[in-house]
């Protein structure tokens with residue numbers, strides 16, 4: 202799909218990658234960007250095309266209110282995510298639940314609410330789920346989070362044929378580490394949010410089902426294509 206003239210909604214748009222995606226969309230000529238955040242006062246709205254929305258993706262009433270207000274969306278970017286659960290033997294049930302609540306159930310609830318909206322788009326519409334390289338094989342030090350991102354990837358695949366029949370594409374973004382609050386403590390090379398957001402839009406325009414938006418993602422994506430087992434072993438060393 203073309204970003205120019207599109208009407209996008211980005212979740213978790215107040216900081217990190219979501220904020221950079223909003224800027225990249227505006228730069229690329231999006232017609233309107235609904236910037237959804239748990240606290241909409243934290244959204245930068247210095248461009249008249251930005252419409253801030255209050256949205257916690259774990260709250261059904263807020264999701265339904267957004268689907269009513271943003272009834273012209275053609276590009277839904279499910280970016281909101283959390284990282285609470287680490288080693289699967291030591292992480293608590295409530296930490297795992299928190300990751301699944303936002304990363305899996307919140308994402309799916311957004312798609313369910315927005316399918317009727319996206320179906321109305323005359324030239325087809327797109328859903329982008331911001332997942333992770335950890336959707337493809339676990340990083341054991343964040344095994345709970347990885348499990349939530351793997352489940353979200355499986356749901357993305359599950360939705361693809363049905364959404365296709367409604368002229369809606371569904372794409373998975375699979376980044377490596379990005380320089381945001383989420384992984385502030387990790388001592389690893391990280392991509393910038395601006396570069397990741399721009400590469401994400403290129404992948405959307407190309408309609409890539411699996412978007413590998415940064416250098417590490419591209420390298421690891423190539424390894425995954427060649428040998429999922431080697432990919433798993435490489436991630437087990439992180």
Ligand SMILES: NC(=O)c1ccc[n+]([C@@H]2O[C@H](COP(=O)([O-])OP(=O)(O)OC[C@H]3O[C@@H](n4cnc5c(N)ncnc54)[C@H](OP(=O)(O)O)[C@@H]3O)[C@@H](O)[C@H]2O)c1
Nearest residue numbers: 213217218239257258280281282303333378379381382383
């Ligand atoms: N950073 C990385 O290395 C990396 C790598 C691969 C994938 N990702 C994925 O990229 C996405 C963006 O993450 P980030 O790195 O930008 O993280 P971040 O800096 O921690 O930002 C997370 C964003 O998600 C929002 N959010 C969290 N739970 C939410 C909920 N229930 N409802 C609505 N918004 C919610 C946060 O809002 P508040 O400000 O209200 O908390 C914040 O805007 C996530 O899906 C993450 O899993 C990140």
